[in-house]
Amino acid sequence: MASSILSDCSSCATSRLLPLRRALHPPPPRFRPSPAPAPLPRRPLLAAAASLPLLPRARRMAALAAASSADSATVLADASAKIIDGKLVAKQIREEVGVEIARMKDTIGVVPGLAVILVGSRKDSQTYVRNKKKACDAVGIKSYEVNLPEDASEYEVIKHIATFNDDPSVHGILVQLPLPRHMNDENILNAVSIEKDVDGFHPVNIGRLAMQGRDPFFVPCTPKGCMELLHRSGVEIKGKRAVVIGRSNIVGTPAALLLQKANATVSIVHSKTKNPEEITRQADIIIAAVGVANLVRGSWIKPGAAIIDVGINPVDDPASPRGYRLVGDVCFEEASKVAGAITPVPGGVGPMTIAMLLSNTLDSAKRIHKFK
Ligand SMILES: NC(=O)C1=CN([C@@H]2O[C@H](COP(=O)(O)OP(=O)(O)OC[C@H]3O[C@@H](n4cnc5c(N)ncnc54)[C@H](OP(=O)(O)O)[C@@H]3O)[C@@H](O)[C@H]2O)C=CC1
């Protein structure tokens, strides 16, 4: 975890992008857990917890208590959550995908292909596309890229999609979002062949995900990554209460459908929800996909809950080389004292999204070529 310049989450709890002005002159804190804990040296708070992610909770606490001469109650409270290392799990998945791709290539001589269409020149989108290409190269997926100018027409985008739909060397097609405002997302996403919709955003794929007894060709990568993190961290889902914060088509809604498929009892919290804090506090599992930095505070969390933080929110940080750092939708410092397990940002869900894209592309090539 990157070190944090803010000692708590109160000064940026509701900002999408913390203006520099506010970072330098933060308003007085609106919330502070009481009594405010004495400041601990940085290492015991996050680094020590992160360095012990695989130890059972009791042993981790004992190790931390032994390792620190600070007030043991504070140490125990600070270190209570297991850190779910998305970067590590994603690496394992990429390796598994790489092995399967090599086997497929050796057996039938086919290499999976992924086409990415990027419209416009948003820096963040360019970075995501570059990272996807790198990840494809590393596992042996052939990537195809189309870059269109911001003022390209919807027709042009659809024409490229149609070409990729008909190209047998392409098994997955991804249109990077967000699209420029003048484009209709629906028309464009509808044009992707459902058999090559590795993002899982086509309405038929989402519809099948929602229906009992049906399965989509593809499950959207980010929610699939969240579920994989829960499964691989040994979090039981069946019969548990889950709250998903956010209901977007690409994260919140499919995440809620997946949790429901896994037999959780699911509530969805959105911008019009009354008492989101009270509803969230009932959850054994929380998936936060909002886009509001540090919205979910320690007081929203049931002790021992598992938290998957999808949010990627840049906040100004003059001390970081990029001038900003990424934080999640959950106030990590507070939440990690209450939760049983939590994903960090960065290094949590983000790397899983890319790993799942590779996995979906491999599955697509296997299905198309009937390779078991
Ligand atoms: N890690 C990863 O791989 C990925 C991360 N992300 C990140 O996840 C976050 C969410 O992304 P996305 O789903 O695309 O975002 P959207 O903006 O499409 O959706 C946000 C959702 O949050 C709800 N919401 C907004 N404000 C509040 C609030 N104060 N309280 C409760 N609910 C609220 C909205 O409610 P309503 O429906 O009522 O408007 C909406 O349903 C972003 O930070 C994004 O960057 C996204 C994709 C992948």
Ligand SMILES: Nc1nc(=O)c2c([nH]1)NC[C@@H]1CN(c3ccc(C(=O)N[C@@H](CCC(=O)O)C(=O)O)cc3)C=[N+]21
């Ligand atoms: N068609 C489409 N499919 C997507 O899946 C899609 C999209 N459009 N548009 C944008 C969002 C966002 N998204 C992320 C992917 C990886 C990280 C990621 O790897 N994040 C790193 C940090 C990266 C950094 O430091 O900048 C991490 O969390 O550790 C984050 C976000 C996919 N999205």
